Amino acid sequence: MITRRSLLQSAAAAAAFAAGAARAETPGVTDTEIKIGQTMPYSGPASAYGVIGRTEAAYFKMINEQGGVNGRRIDFVSLDDGYSPPRTVEQARRLVEDEKVAFLFNTLGTAPNLAIRQYLNDNKVPQLFVSTGASVFSDPAHFPWTIGYNPNYQTEARIYGKHILATRPDGRIAVLFQNDGFGKEYLIGLKDALGDRAGAMIVKEASYETSEPTIDSQVVSLQGSGADILVIAATPKFAAQAIRKSYDLGWSGVRYLSNVSPSVATVLKPAGLEKSKGLITAYYGKDPTDARWKDDPGMKQWQAFCDKYLSHAEFVDANAAYAFSAAGTMLQTLKQCGADLSRDNVMKQAAGIRDLELPLLLPGMRIATSPTNFSPIRQMQLATFDGQSWQLFGELSTG
């Protein structure tokens, strides 16, 4: 006899069965484990970023020791692509087709990510929190399976542009930029914010190649242009050179420094703390080497994590600190997924993060995504360097 109760029961059983089947069908997900893939340049010209993958591996190890996420341990497979797009494609395909990972996380580099974006979207494999600030990765209308992470280079440059317009509307700007996607996006953002004043205000642009030993020559040219504002869109080594050289040349104007390179220990100290005075940057993560965060609870978490799983070298490394936040965002996404780790739901949850605060993000800063907003970190705050620490000023702004 079929009672209402038994009908309900069997319906529930069928639903549970269906859910179980769905779970079994999601590659890389079992009842005890979820498999996450990543490509990372452990060798080759960009191997400095390899620390990101190592930090994330350590983070997931910590999570596993604490019992995993929703009862599942994380199996993290991070493969070397040597920063060469053809190899990135190969490794991504290996991860998806051979290792059968559930999704890819924090794959590094603009070109490598561009190379695998179409493939992952065609196969509906989430490409989560890509490790690049290129604006093209926040495009849910065309690439619904790809979501960015880093604050967008253009957004940051717009913040500088607005600040320049507000403080020195008659300034003459010189820009030093890396001759690749990263540097060029700064130029675009800056010109965008300056609007029709851009042509008149930017008096000199100079680019450099990462293969060049120094950029002294470029800085001399920029100074010779008579500009009173210098925008430094450079990676750490070249940023340090530019800060030192511009000071040595007696540059008296304002200097803006890309937030790729604000580390006190690994950029400003090599450049000279005295020589770094007065720099302005747009800040979003706490700098582990800045004494002002010494007693910050978030920083203490990072310190404890490094002591246990990594070393002092990683503690001071800005890339490692970045990875700590990225992995934290990943963890939040997995927590939100609950029991449903289908690719659809993972993507939905990655695009549904609400006001997440992380230990190494600035106080009050929140990560937020939505189905139309694929840029998790949008807020930044201007800061100026006083010779010891970065001093925040103004409001959190979103460019």
Add this chain to the structure above:
Amino acid sequence: MNAFLHQLASGAALGGVYAIMALALVMIYQATQLVNFAQGEMAMFSTYFAWKLTDLGWPYWRAFAVTVVVSFLGGVLIERVVVRPFAKAPVLASVIVFIGLSLIFNALAGWLYGYSVTDFPTPFDGPPWFGQRAMSAHESGSILVSLAVLMLVYAFFRFTPLGLAMRAAAQNPTSSRLVGIRVGWMLAIGWGLAAAIGAIAGMMAAPIVYLDPNMMAGVLLYAFAGAVLGGIDNPFGAAFGGFAVGVTENLMGAYVVGSEVKLSVALAIIVGVLVWRPSGLFGRRLVARV
């Protein structure tokens, strides 16, 4: 005008580093007719060694001297252990071994010391010399050091019995062996000297470009270009080439083609010069005997 002097000065200072590096390349080229692609990474590794010593609180010049000696021994060791077995292999097999060595040193440095940039001390601290403003004390000092290295290399080959024996071993190994020169050891000493000179180049470059595992990649490229431009069989030519490349590249980038393609243009000029003078500006013209 002021900017022009600055361009000239920074070009010359870096040119000095290229010149020392070029001399290191000359050392091995003299002995084996090969260009050691691992020279840059070896120099970088030596510089990290020196940095460790100064980090331990050693005075600069003591660290400098110890690094040069240790690098010399390291160079000899590499020749004996890694390079020697390929003496009879095809030339390109040796080139591949050099590529392998450079990969090893680069990754090892990254593993041991990390990829963050580090500042490196200079012995030439303080205000600029001679009351001028265009050139910092370190820049002046490193140019001086490069000239000193050049003189030493020249004097070594010209006036010492060992230098003479090395030249003989390189030019005519068979006859050298007959007069009792131990040709094998000459090669090892050549490698040792190259490593020692490279270490000096690294220690002069690091205060300018900062110390990191990729520090010497660009330097080696320019040093190679400079050495070939000047004539790689002639220490004076090679050193001159190094200076010329440093200065020309800066001036081209600043005043002629802009920074975006200055590397390509500088390389094109070098190739152009070589079309005009195929064995370099000061190289020995090779005459083939039929």
Add this chain to the structure above:
Amino acid sequence: MSRVAQPGTILRLAVLAAALAFPFAASGYHLYQGAQVLIFAIALLGLNLLTGVNGQISLGHGAFFAIGGYGAAILTAKLGVPYLLAVPLASLVCFGAGFLFGFPALRFGGLYLALATFALAVATPQILAYKGFDFLTGGSSGVSLAKPHAPFALPLTTDQWLYCLCLLCAAVLYWAARNLVESRVGRALVALRDQPIAAEAMGVNAALYKTTCFGVSALYAGVAGALSALAVGFVSPESFGLSLSLSFLVGIVVGGLGSLGGVLFGALFIEFVPNLADQLSVTFGESAKALPGAIYGGLLILAMAVMPGGVAGALEAAMRRVSRKK
């Protein structure tokens, strides 16, 4: 003679049979790897003709590979040319570029040619990213290509079809290279390598042969580059850095200098050994993820120590030993 040739022929047929069976046994990812191996093999064939057979060293073949890749990408993605036409067109452009580069190369011997081609390899990414060409090259963000589907309603997946296309190109180009080397032209090229002065005295037109050889070699690299662009579906300046040119050099030396069959081993080496190094690095502990570069370097030196004449040289020595025992 025939006794030595026979095992060689059997080996070649076995390789071909395995290569033909492969697409029906392997997964898409392995087919992609297979296609990469074949693409590398084509580029190595070209470089081996130049360096191994004719004795002109090139550290800059990545540049011609890049011209082929960008050529195919621009022709198909920007100009709407069918991809089957884009591959030969792009490689013809490469032939022209290589032929022209061959003229200054005539003036250089050994080391100087190494520097000139090295310079080419270093300058390539910079030129590709040059803003004056942005409308064609897409600047730093590169060009994406649509994946080609099998024509004539062939019942093949895209991966199978791409693999077969690469195999077809590789087989035809291998056959052409063999015929070239065994012809009068090939003997002239070898003579120019070993006895340049005697060869010229015998009436070999050195300038013509050497520049043409450079052109043909670049054409091979161009075909490889164009196929690579189709297989990867994306080109950017980062795809064609100095390390690509160096890995080609590694490939021909590991395979065996001047050995056309050896390029297959060279291609297998540069495709799989970097991955092997990545996997081996894990065994040194977690922090050793920084080490694949060093392990790859070590494996390179080891390979050279074991087989100074490359795989082809080692095989030849082994065969000689076997036939001597008989």
